[in-house]
Amino acid sequence: xxxxxxxxxxxxxxxxxxxxxxxxxxxxxxxxxxxxxxxxxxxxxxxxxxxxxxxxxxxxxxxxxxxxxxxxxxxxxxxxxxxxxxxxxxxxxxxxxxxxxxxxxxxxxxxxxxxxxxxxxxxxxxxxxxxxxxxxxxxxxxxxxxxxxxxxxxxxxxxxxxxxxxxxxxxxxxxxxxxxxxxxxxxxxxxxxxxxxxxxxxxxxxxxxxxxxxxxxxxxxxxxxxxxxxxxxxxxxxxxxxxxxxxxxxxxxxxxxxxxxxxxxxxxxxxxxxxxxxxxxxxxxxxxxxxxxxxxxxxxxxxxxxxxxxxxxxxxxxxxxxxxxxxxxxxxxxxxxxxx
Amino acid sequence: xxxxxxxxxxxxxxxxxxxxxxxxxxxxxxxxxxxxxxxxxxxxxxxxxxxxxxxxxxxxxxxxxxxxxxxxxxxxxxxxxxxxxxxxxxxxxxxxxxxxxxxxxxxxxxxxxxxxxxxxxxxxxxxxxxxxxxxxxxxxxxxxxxxxxxxxxxxxxxxxxxxxxxxxxxxxxxxxxxxxxxxxxxxxxxxxxxxxxxxxxxxxxxxxxxxxxxxxxxxxxxxxxxxxxxxxxxxxxxxxxxxxxxxxxxxxxxxxxxxxxxxxxxxxxxxxxxxxxxxxxxxxxxxxxxxxxxxxxxxxxxxxxxxxxxxxxxx
Amino acid sequence: xxxxxxxxxxxxxxxxxxxxxxxxxxxxxxxxxxxxxxxxxxxxxxxxxxxxxxxxxxxxxxxxxxxxxxxxxxxxxxxxxxxxxxxxxxxxxxxxxxxxxxxxxxxxxxxxxxxxxxxxxxxxxxxxxxxxxxxxxxxxxxxxxxxxxxxxxxxxxxxxxxxxxxxxxxxxxxxxxxxxxxxxxxxxxxxxxxxxxxxxxxxxxxxxxxxxxxxxxxxxxxxxxxxxxxxxxxxxxxxxxxxxxxxxxxxxxxxxxxxxxxxxxxxxxxxx
Numbered sequence: 001x002x003x004x005x006x007x008x009x010x011x012x013x014x015x016x017x018x019x020x021x022x023x024x025x026x027x028x029x030x031x032x033x034x035x036x037x038x039x040x041x042x043x044x045x046x047x048x049x050x051x052x053x054x055x056x057x058x059x060x061x062x063x064x065x066x067x068x069x070x071x072x073x074x075x076x077x078x079x080x081x082x083x084x085x086x087x088x089x090x091x092x093x094x095x096x097x098x099x100x101x102x103x104x105x106x107x108x109x110x111x112x113x114x115x116x117x118x119x120x121x122x123x124x125x126x127x128x129x130x131x132x133x134x135x136x137x138x139x140x141x142x143x144x145x146x147x148x149x150x151x152x153x154x155x156x157x158x159x160x161x162x163x164x165x166x167x168x169x170x171x172x173x174x175x176x177x178x179x180x181x182x183x184x185x186x187x188x189x190x191x192x193x194x195x196x197x198x199x200x201x202x203x204x205x206x207x208x209x210x211x212x213x214x215x216x217x218x219x220x221x222x223x224x225x226x227x228x229x230x231x232x233x234x235x236x237x238x239x240x241x242x243x244x245x246x247x248x249x250x251x252x253x254x255x256x257x258x259x260x261x262x263x264x265x266x267x268x269x270x271x272x273x274x275x276x277x278x279x280x281x282x283x284x285x286x287x288x289x290x291x292x293x294x295x296x297x298x299x300x301x302x303x304x305x306x307x308x309x310x311x312x313x314x315x316x317x318x319x320x321x322x323x324x325x326x327x328x329x330x331x332x333x334x335x336x337x338x339x340x
Numbered sequence: 341x342x343x344x345x346x347x348x349x350x351x352x353x354x355x356x357x358x359x360x361x362x363x364x365x366x367x368x369x370x371x372x373x374x375x376x377x378x379x380x381x382x383x384x385x386x387x388x389x390x391x392x393x394x395x396x397x398x399x400x401x402x403x404x405x406x407x408x409x410x411x412x413x414x415x416x417x418x419x420x421x422x423x424x425x426x427x428x429x430x431x432x433x434x435x436x437x438x439x440x441x442x443x444x445x446x447x448x449x450x451x452x453x454x455x456x457x458x459x460x461x462x463x464x465x466x467x468x469x470x471x472x473x474x475x476x477x478x479x480x481x482x483x484x485x486x487x488x489x490x491x492x493x494x495x496x497x498x499x500x501x502x503x504x505x506x507x508x509x510x511x512x513x514x515x516x517x518x519x520x521x522x523x524x525x526x527x528x529x530x531x532x533x534x535x536x537x538x539x540x541x542x543x544x545x546x547x548x549x550x551x552x553x554x555x556x557x558x559x560x561x562x563x564x565x566x567x568x569x570x571x572x573x574x575x576x577x578x579x580x581x582x583x584x585x586x587x588x589x590x591x592x593x594x595x596x597x598x599x600x601x602x603x604x605x606x607x608x609x610x611x612x613x614x615x616x617x618x619x620x621x622x623x624x625x626x627x628x629x630x631x632x633x634x635x636x637x638x639x640x641x642x643x644x645x646x647x648x649x650x651x652x653x654x655x
Numbered sequence: 656x657x658x659x660x661x662x663x664x665x666x667x668x669x670x671x672x673x674x675x676x677x678x679x680x681x682x683x684x685x686x687x688x689x690x691x692x693x694x695x696x697x698x699x700x701x702x703x704x705x706x707x708x709x710x711x712x713x714x715x716x717x718x719x720x721x722x723x724x725x726x727x728x729x730x731x732x733x734x735x736x737x738x739x740x741x742x743x744x745x746x747x748x749x750x751x752x753x754x755x756x757x758x759x760x761x762x763x764x765x766x767x768x769x770x771x772x773x774x775x776x777x778x779x780x781x782x783x784x785x786x787x788x789x790x791x792x793x794x795x796x797x798x799x800x801x802x803x804x805x806x807x808x809x810x811x812x813x814x815x816x817x818x819x820x821x822x823x824x825x826x827x828x829x830x831x832x833x834x835x836x837x838x839x840x841x842x843x844x845x846x847x848x849x850x851x852x853x854x855x856x857x858x859x860x861x862x863x864x865x866x867x868x869x870x871x872x873x874x875x876x877x878x879x880x881x882x883x884x885x886x887x888x889x890x891x892x893x894x895x896x897x898x899x900x901x902x903x904x905x906x907x908x909x910x911x912x913x914x915x916x917x918x919x920x921x922x923x924x925x926x927x
Binding site: 055057090091092093094095098099101103106107108109110111112113120124125158169173175 | 551553555558
């Protein structure tokens with residue numbers, strides 16, 4: 001099965017007066033149709049830049065320097081998103097690949113009613129007449145579980161609650177039945193109770209429409225419940241990529257391990273100190289030699305600061321980049337293998 | 341609608357204050373008002389009649405109320421020289437000034453909106469640099485200077501358009517428009533840079549918002565994004581500025597009417613000062629100020645229409 | 656030196672300094688009498704003897720331009736100074752004391768703002784009296800409304816900050832607080848506007864004198880020179896263009912310097 005999206009050696013650098021910012025520095029992954037990939041990492045690790053690079057939303061050269069490829073399968077033909085012109089990309093955006101951003105309030109135009117914002121996208125990518133587009137818009141609002149859609153359609157964004165706004169944003173994204181949805185921190189700006197609803201909604205829509213989903217988040221909990229596979233990003237690179245259960249049960253790369261440990265445990269005693277990862281991510285202007293996590297790693301070896309660890313396979317579906325990975329005892333049912 | 345009703349008392353208060361000031365302008369002129377207006381050739385009888393009509397022997401507040409009462413009925417007295425009712429003189433001249441203002445605002449917006457959007461979108465581009473440099477020059481040129489320059493180059497040197505003279509609409513539409521081209525241009529070129537800069541700055545801010553990024557992410561073409569999505573939220577400051585610009589226009593229009601010989605309210609105002617036709621002057625000041633207040637009221641209404649966040653109907 | 660800096664700052668400042676010097680030193684400069692009419696030289700083109708040429712009554716345009724510019728400076732600086740003091744104080748009082756004081760002051764300001772700027776000025780020129788003081792008073796009044804607004808907004812900003820509350824807690828009298836704590840902070844934004852205000856006032860003076868409502872002839876003002884010579888525009892453009900150029904250069908330079916200062920102060924504030 002040809003993958004829906006095949007990213008190889010993706011690089012996004014920004015040429016700034018202070019030097020070159022290596023926001024995304026060589027990323028590889030593939031995505032099958034209908035699959036959910038989670039991209040996790042701290043702020044500034046490059047996950048948002050990655051998403052915007054795929055959509056071609058970054059300012060053009062010479063400010064932005066790209067390399068590598070991102071082959072997207074559209075209608076049986078795969079083309080490289082990075083090599084497409086603005087005109088070609090406009091065909092892809094909204095129609096084949098859609099995006100949902102973090103803050104629903106600022107994602108919607110404050111002066112246009114909700115229906116108009118959906119219809120705008122519909123009319124751009126289809127031949128629907130005004131009436132038909134309006135009806136379809138109301139259908140979409142229904143699909144995202146907005147009560148009384150016919151009335152709500154005439155509301156303005158500021159009249160809706162945060163959760164409802166995000167549903168509208170999702171409705172806009174789904175308008176033309178895209179094959180891939182990129183959700184950049186879709187629940188971060190929402191209340192915890194609403195977060196679960198939105199994720200549930202995304203899940204069911206994904207199944208309904210057989211849509212692939214790239215879920216970007218800094219919240220491992222969100223990722224655990226939603227994704228088939230997870231890629232952990234650090235300082236512009238993917239440092240570990242695995243099936244979700246493997247990642248959580250047997251993380252290999254030390255950064256992944258640290259992230260998992262940093263999640264506060266409900267069962268821990270009340271005064272247990274929080275595990276934090278000391279230090280801060282490196283500046284993307286001057287990435288350190290060797291493993292980028294080395295300065296903050298508890299298990300650092302002399303090798304780590306001089307040589308960049310290559311991507312090693314722990315199993316067919318788990319890859320990591322670490323000189324001193326976590327060693328897991330082999331479990332008798334053979335489910336988890338020891339990857340040294 | 342409710343907003344207007346709520347703001348009504350404040351507006352009425354302002355209008356009342358405006359009327360008092362307009363009245364005071366003339367009432368406090370030193371000397372005997374009647375004598376001043378009628379001039380040296382007046383006979384004692386005519387002066388006495390005028391004094392009675394103006395109520396000059398009554399206390400100040402009574403005079404004010406008398407004047408206000410008449411004004412509300414449209415009676416501003418009669419011209420001391422021609423005997424023509426002041427209101428007639430004003431209504432005669434009003435259409436010309438209105439036409440001038442309307443054409444000027446239209447031209448200003450026709451030029452500044454596209455340029456403002458474009459230079460906001462393509463900052464630091466060629467167009468932006470040229471437009472900004474020109475703006476700085478035009479903004480520093482008072483309308484009458486611009487008018488003089490236009491007259492010199494267009495009318496005298498190139499002889500494309502007449503230098504002065506006004507042809508009313510009733511006579512010939514083409515002639516009327518021709519005689520308005522230079523005056524309107526002189527006024528508009530001064531306002532365009534101001535509107536343009538306000539819009540440009542708001543467009544730059546609006547374009548940085550997330551919903552614009554989303555529109556791009558959904559594949560909408562640039563033109564649609566600029567005109568349908570960015571322009572409306574970015575036009576609030578522009579609307580305010582245009583509202584104030586109308587006020588400035590009234591001042592600038594004075595000089596333009598005088599320079600180009602257009603028989604409008606501005607020209608009438610200047611004449612009335614020279615001819616000591618104080619009743620006329622008073623009436624014009626009142627008219628113009630009231631008009632300005634109403635226009636700013638309109639601006640407030642437009643605000644609410646443009647930005648639904650300002651509406652308070654829904655909870 | 657980039658082109659932008661040249662036109663943006665160097666030339667304007669140079670012109671302003673030059674113009675100011677000429678205007679102040681006018682009585683001692685070797686200028687001909689601006690009022691002297693040499694009818695033999697009517698509308699003479701600019702040449703060796705008359706650098707700016709002569710106007711329709713044979714008067715030296717150069718001398719008249721210098722004295723006209725003098726009026727422009729006196730009126731614009733004077734009116735802005737008046738507006739600065741009056742408007743600044745009113746705004747300070749309104750922003751500091753709030754309550755009814757603020758309400759009355761701002762209501763009055765709003766009434767003032769309800770009049771299109773020049774209309775009031777034009778009407779008030781109908782009053783008798785010497786032109787220059789009248790102009791300063793009238794334009795100062797009109798300009799003060801903007802100063803009141805700026806002063807009030809900035810007073811509100813500072814009056815709520817902690818060092819003011821600390822001063823109050825120490826029992827400082829209101830007047831002292833206002834003078835010592837708040838006024839120094841107000842100076843920045845007010846001065847920034849003042850420079851642009853001088854440009855606006857210069858435009859207003861030019862407009863009024865063009866309409867013949869400023870200093871009466873034969874005293875020259877840039878505006879009335881343009882106004883009276885417009886009729887001979889075809890034969891003798893120099894009589895109109897030299898005063899026009901002087902006026903334009905002055906307003907342009909004031910605007911540029913004002914904007915430069917505004918940018919500099921804005922940057923400093925945002926860094927804070």
